[in-house]
Amino acid sequence: MDKNKIKRKFKKGLLLSGFGIVLIFVLTALFLQYGSYSEGYRAGIVMKLSKKGYIYKTYEGELNVEGINSSGGSGISSVWEFSVNSSQQDVINILNEVALNKERVKLYYEEKFIKFFWNGDTKYIVTKVERIAP
Incomplete structure (x- = not known):
């Protein structure tokens, strides 16, 4: 050669x-x-919803997930943080309404493998909101 x-x-x-x-x-x-690592839902009361970001605006929220302690009476509260894609305006509108009225909701989410800054501050991306009857 x-x-x-x-x-x-x-x-x-x-x-x-x-x-x-x-x-x-x-x-x-x-x-x-x-791709998503897992899918599921969490129920509780939306405590906070805010729009964040310098270039990529995303909605970040907190859900108060109430539990019952072993002694029975009072509940133990824990906060679950989530993100919402700004293109899902219908989900954002419902979240704003239920946060103002302190309604219980069921949030359906996808957990991503990695947190990218254009998707939000968390790996949990809410895709659907369902109101829970009192």
Whole structure:
């Protein structure tokens, strides 16, 4: 083999390797952005909803998840933090209403693998709100 053939094969191999690495990186980034680790819901009272961010505006909220302690009487409260994509205006409107009226709600969410700053401050992205009858 002459040196030119070897150089061409080497360049072709480098180009294919570089393309493969970029493709793997892009597919991994897409999986982490759009894939979800878990799905579920939490019930409670929305205590706070605020719009945050310098460039990417997201809605951040807190849900008071009430529990009952082992001695029976008073409840133990814990706060669950969540994010809402700003494109889901219907979810945001309902959250604003229920926060003002102190209504109990069921928040459906997706837990993401990684927290990206354009998705919000948490890995929990609320996708649906359901009011709970008193």
